[in-house]
Amino acid sequence: MNKYRSHNCNELRKKDIDLKVSLSGWVNKKRDHGNLLFIDLRDNYGITQCIIDKENTNFSLLEKIQLETVIKVTGRVVDRSDETVNREIETGEIEISIENFEVLGSCIELPMPIFSDQEYSEEIRLKYRFLDLRRKKIHENIILRSKVISFIRHEMNNLGFLEFQTPILTSSSPEGARDFLVPSRLNPGKFYALPQAPQQFKQLIMVSGFDKYFQIAPCFRDEDARADRSPGEFYQLDMEMSFVEQEDVFEIVEKLLLKTFKKFSKKRLMFDRFPRIPYSESLLKYGNDKPDLRNPLIIQDITEIFTREDVSFEIFKKLVKSGSKVRCIVTKNTKNKPRSFFDNIDKWAKEQGASGLAYFTIEKDKQLSGKGPIGKFFSHQSLEALIDLTQAKIGDSIFLACAKERELERITSLARDKIAKDLDLIDENAFAFCWVVDYPMFKKDEETQIIEFSHNPFSMPQGNPDKIDFNKPLDILAYQYDIVCNGIELSSGAIRNHVPELMYKLFSIAGYDKKQVDEKFSGMINALSYGAPPHGGIAPGIDRIVMLLADEKNIREVTMFPMNQNAQDLMMNAPSKIDERQLKELNLILKSKK
RNA sequence: GGGGGUGUAGCUCAGUUGGUUAGAGCGAUCGCCUGUCACGCGAUAGGUCGAGGGUUCGAGUCCCUUCACUCCCGCCA
Numbered sequence: 208m209n210k211y212r213s214h215n216c217n218e219l220r221k222k223d224i225d226l227k228v229s230l231s232g233w234v235n236k237k238r239d240h241g242n243l244l245f246i247d248l249r250d251n252y253g254i255t256q257c258i259i260d261k262e263n264t265n266f267s268l269l270e271k272i273q274l275e276t277v278i279k280v281t282g283r284v285v286d287r288s289d290e291t292v293n294r295e296i297e298t299g300e301i302e303i304s305i306e307n308f309e310v311l312g313s314c315i316e317l318p319m320p321i322f323s324d325q326e327y328s329e330e331i332r333l334k335y336r337f338l339d340l341r342r343k344k345i346h347e348n349i350i351l352r353s354k355v356i357s358f359i360r361h362e363m364n365n366l367g368f369l370e371f372q373t374p375i376l377t378s379s380s381p382e383g384a385r386d387f388l389v390p391s392r393l394n395p396g397k398f399y400a401l402p403q404a405p406q407q408f409k410q411l412i413m414v415s416g417f418d419k420y421f422q423i424a425p426c427f428r429d430e431d432a433r434a435d436r437s438p439g440e441f442y443q444l445d446m447e448m449s450f451v452e453q454e455d456v457f458e459i460v461e462k463l464l465l466k467t468f469k470k471f472s473k474k475r476l477m478f479d480r481f482p483r484i485p486y487s488e489s490l491l492k493y494g495n496d497k498p499d500l501r502n503p504l505i506i507q508d509i510t511e512i513f514t515r516e517d518v519s520f521e522i523f524k525k526l527v528k529s530g531s532k533v534r535c536i537v538t539k540n541t542k543n544k545p546r547s548f549f550d551n552i553d554k555w556a557k558e559q560g561a562s563g564l565a566y567f568t569i570e571k572d573k574q575l576s577g578k579g580p581i582g583k584f585f586s587h588q589s590l591e592a593l594i595d596l597t598q599a600k601i602g603d604s605i606f607l608a609c610a611k612e613r614e615l616e617r618i619t620s621l622a623r624d625k626i627a628k629d630l631d632l633i634d635e636n637a638f639a640f641c642w643v644v645d646y647p648m649f650k651k652d653e654e655t656q657i658i659e660f661s662h663n664p665f666s667m668p669q670g671n672p673d674k675i676d677f678n679k680p681l682d683i684l685a686y687q688y689d690i691v692c693n694g695i696e697l698s699s700g701a702i703r704n705h706v707p708e709l710m711y712k713l714f715s716i717a718g719y720d721k722k723q724v725d726e727k728f729s730g731m732i733n734a735l736s737y738g739a740p741p742h743g744g745i746a747p748g749i750d751r752i753v754m755l756l757a758d759e760k761n762i763r764e765v766t767m768f769p770m771n772q773n774a775q776d777l778m779m780n781a782p783s784k785i786d787e788r789q790l791k792e793l794n795l796i797l798k799s800k801k
Numbered sequence: 802g803g804g805g806g807u808g809u810a811g812c813u814c815a816g817u818u819g820g821u822u823a824g825a826g827c828g829a830u831c832g833c834c835u836g837u838c839a840c841g842c843g844a845u846a847g848g849u850c851g852a853g854g855g856u857u858c859g860a861g862u863c864c865c866u867u868c869a870c871u872c873c874c875g876c877c878a
Contacts, residue, residue: 236838243835260835274828291836299838316829318811322839323827325813330870383878403878430877558805617874663878699878772871 211279211311217253219284221300229281230255230303231311233341234274236322244270246305247322248280251346255298257282259305269308275321275338277312280305329763334777336768348765352753355471356423359444359749362463368421368446373408375401375425381719381727382664385429387439395794401427404746406665407731409447410703413742414734421446423749431772434761435695435751438774441762444752447744453686453702456743457481457642460690460698464747468638471756477501477639481690485645491534494620496646499694500639502627506619507597509535509607517586523565523609534619535597535607536626542568542578542602549579552606552626559621568604569594575601613653624694638692638755645669646687649680649716660717662687665710665731666701667743672709680716690747692755700745707735 211231219228235249242261246269247254257280259266272278282305293299318334319327321341332339340346360370379386379400386400402408404426412420424445432438448456461481468476477500489496492505510532513523523533541548549566556564567579575590576582585593599605606626608618627633648668650661658680666685668675675683686702704710710732714724724732753765763769770776790797 238837238840239834240837240840241834243837245837245840247838254838256838258836288836291838293838295838316811320812320828323812324839325827327812328808328870331812333870380878384876406878428877431875433877434872436877660878665878773869 215252216248216250216255217297219255219298219301219303221286223284224286224301226284227281228284228303229279230257231277231279233321234272234276234278234314237270237272237274239270246272246280248278248303249341253298254296255301255303256293256296257303257305258285263305265305265308269305272310273314273316275314275317275341276310277314279309279311280307282306329771330777333763333769333771336778340767345764348753348757348759349767351471351757352749352765352767355467355753355756356749358467358470359463360423362466363421363444363446366419366459366463368419369417370422371412371417371420372422373402373405373412373424377402377408380407382660383428387427387429390793390795392792392794403428404443405445406663407728409445409744410665410705410731410739410742411734413447413449414705414737414739416449416740418449419447420744424746429774432770432774435754437750437762437766438770438772442749443746444749445744445746447742449740449742451702451741451743453644453688453743456700456702456745457688460700460745460747461640464640464690464697464752467752468756472638472758474758475634475637477634477637478641481640481642483642483644486643486647487645489643490616494616494618494623496643496689497691497694497696498641498643499624499633499691500641501633501637501693502623503632504536504538504623504627506534506536506623509533509593509596512589512593512596513609515589515592518584518589520565520581520584523607526609531609531611532615533607533609534615535605536619536623537597537599538604538606538626538630539600540602541604541630542570544604548629549604552622552629555625556608556618556622559618562608562610564606564608564618564622566604566606569599569601571601579604640690640692640697643689643691644687645684646689647681648683648685648687648713651681657718658716660713662699663701664714664717665703667704668709668713672706677712677716686743688745690745695751695755696748697751697755698745698747700743702741702743705735705739705741707732710735 211229213228214230216230216232230248232248232250235247235254238245244259244266246257248257259269280303282303284301285304287300287302317338319331319338321338340349363370376389376399379388379398380403383403386403389399389401391397391399405422405424409420422445424443425440426443427440430438465476482500484498486496489498491508492498494506510527512518513520513527513533518524527533553563553566565581567577567582569590570576570578574587576587577585577590593599593605597605606622608615608622610618646662648661648666649658651658662685666687669684669686688700689696690698704713711721711724750762750765754762757765759765768776768778775781
């Protein structure tokens with residue numbers, strides 16, 4: 208028999224009445240009636256009410272016990288009368304009549320209450336994460352995370368994938384985010400980098416002939432935090448397959464994600480198959496490459512309207528002449544919305560750094576007319592043309608913005624979210640997945656005008672390699688794809704380029720000569736020359752998947768021991784100073800910061 | 802690196818136009834209470850109003866600087 212307990216705190220039921228039991232757990236709550244004391248004892252599994260009265264010699268000791276003390280109680284399971292049954296907890300039909308108890312772990316005064324639905328500052332939660340994790344919601348989130356990971360692992364095994372570990376101490380790569388570096392004692396002046404993803408290793412695994420690989424892989428990127436992005440480290444379901452095309456990857460991942468989301472969430476799945484949206488279309492219609500398809504609003508380009516003679520909205524016309532574009536969002540049947548609705552959105556847009564969002568509503572008396580501040584600038588013929596172009600109906604409103612393409616995408620993307628929220632158009636009880644496909648291989652840095660890889664340098668360009676026009680690098684598309692769910696980027700993947708000559712060619716466009724490629728990616732480029740299979744893969748973000756399933760807005764709610772926004776672990780005091788001896792061993796000298 | 806928000810008791814928060822000794826709930830301590838499940842009742846302790854400077858007869862409140870936390874932009878192949 209176990210020294211500490213015969214049952215856990217969510218085990219005893221009516222059938223156990225009269226049984227002599229022992230339970231161990233935390234004192235969740237006390238209710239002291241002076242001569243009668245109730246103690247809610249809590250463990251990982253649940254809560255059991257324990258009771259003791261003044262007749263028992265232990266009464267006065269238990270009366271004084273601090274909340275969150277860990278105790279073992281022994282006693283008999285007793286029935287509760289009908290009036291005193293607690294339907295809120297699973298053990299609510301019984302209680303333990305305490306005969307004896309023992310303190311297993313005492314507790315000093317708490318910095319934050321455990322038994323409470325109050326919200327606390329992140330600072331205190333992260334500093335005392337071990338207390339925070341005792342609280343119901345986050346405790347359940349972490350359990351959910353464990354179950355999701357184990358389900359995925361099981362599914363991947365069934366699909367014939369093999370799980371491998373890849374090195375954590377590896378080499379720095381010139382592309383991508385900033386690396387976390389680890390100085391090498393045995394190689395003075397040289398550094399390891401923590402992997403931003405096991406990208407090269409998983410490709411090497413394919414070259415090694417293992418066919419299907421996966422890993423719940425830690426990834427390290429030294430980038431600033433966001434609500435959906437932990438600083439430092441996160442986990443990906445990293446996977447790679449040999450002898451596959453884009454379609455094969457889609458087939459596997461779609462099924463896996465749908466199965467996972469069906470199993471772990473009650474929310475509706477909007478699509479049985481993920482819609483596929485080309486990158487360029489996504490930028491136009493949604494203003495970004497992570498569209499929230501729960502939002503029915505679509506952005507449309509109406510620049511041509513502003514070249515018409517019978518449109519007299521001179522500010523926009525002038526901007527259009529100098530290369531700006533005009534895009535709009537049509538809202539259905541909003542003619543009766545109060546003026547404040549429109550003005551709030553315009554005001555909001557100005558706060559976002561835009562010049563504002565112009566708007567008018569299409570009305571028809573005898574003729575079409577635009578109602579609203581700028582409605583008068585449009586002739587009825589121009590409104591007809593606008594209706595043709597946008598499929599807007601009478602009674603709909605049009606929000607428009609005019610700017611250079613990049614800025615226009617930014618503001619219309621934000622406006623699309625904002626307007627949908629104001630009109631309550633987003634179904635919070637749904638998951639809307641999609642693929643964003645056909646990413647360009649290269650992009651031009653706005654400031655430096657230098658051509659660089661837009662996504663992943665190891666992606667295979669689309670089309671016959673012999674026919675690709677390398678003189679127009681910005682037109683080259685890649686077999687590169689993302690999965691987006693509810694506006695959150697969940698995964699990124701690609702069919703890889705396994706042809707060394709093609710790789711050199713593409714790297715040369717991004718400014719790396721053969722020697723640099725050989726140096727920086729020696730392991731991989733070398734391997735590709737020794738018989739590499741065509742291969743591809745993807746890497747869904749585990750933390751974000753769990754975040755969506757747990758219906759949380761912040762990734763720290765599904766991360767056991769997260770760092771704060773400044774990438775500090777307030778509980779472990781990381782990062783921390785190191786002593787001179789260690790620095791010396793590592794051949795490091797610290798430069799004092801002024 | 803930049804912008805927004807927040808910072809008052811251990812925790813969550815209130816604090817009016819600048820005006821007496823800065824309040825509440827929870828928690829803590831002490832007392833009362835035998836059926837609660839957010840138990841109830843009474844009392845006590847607990848404050849560098851994030852820090853520094855300024856304006857003022859007087860600052861939690863106004864101004865400047867700064868720090869911490871957070872959200873966002875940049876960044877995230």
